[in-house]
Amino acid sequence: EAGVAQSPRYKIIEKRQSVAFWCNPISGHATLYWYQQILGQGPKLLIQFQNNGVVDDSQLPKDRFSAERLKGVDSTLKIQPAKLEDSAVYLCASSLDFYEQYFGPGTRLTVT
């Protein structure tokens, strides 16, 4: 069974630029999550989708971050414009039930 795929794996941008990350979850997994992991901190949930509907986006900075999950499969997370403090690893995870989440390898974003 293929795992959660993410791209790109690494991205370096200047502040005020835009960036987008892509995630393809495990086939059949209805729930998809985006996490932000800043160096020295634990992963923090940004947004959770159930199929293509948003379940929880309470910690998503909506003035600059947006996410969508078209057709309930792939998802993209966008940052526009990026700030220095957005430097982090962005993890995507998916789950079949509420119990266990499967993670992708993450995208390491550096904002200079």
Add this chain to the structure above:
Amino acid sequence: ILNVEQSPQSLHVQEGDSTNFTCSFPSSNFYALHWYRWETAKSPEALFVMTLNGDEKKKGRISATLNTKEGYSYLYIKGSQPEDSATYLCASHPNFGNEKLTFGTGTRLTIIP
């Protein structure tokens, strides 16, 4: 305990030695405790999901215990090997049917050959 806390933050262990680290979590409003291993440039990998007080789980040389009454879990690694070098994350799962995980900051383990 209001948040999930892990200690120590980092650890260097000689190859062949055994080690352990701690995860503390809110004991009220608890459903499950997850342990993940995250190697550099790879996906976080699920090690254990534990729900019952007194639970003990084992996977090869790695084992974990759970105390839900006092809100802590220990992860043990016996006879450390270089491939055990990774960040070990724990996450608290507060409610049945609520998928939101609260993660600790992780313990970064380095095995010295």
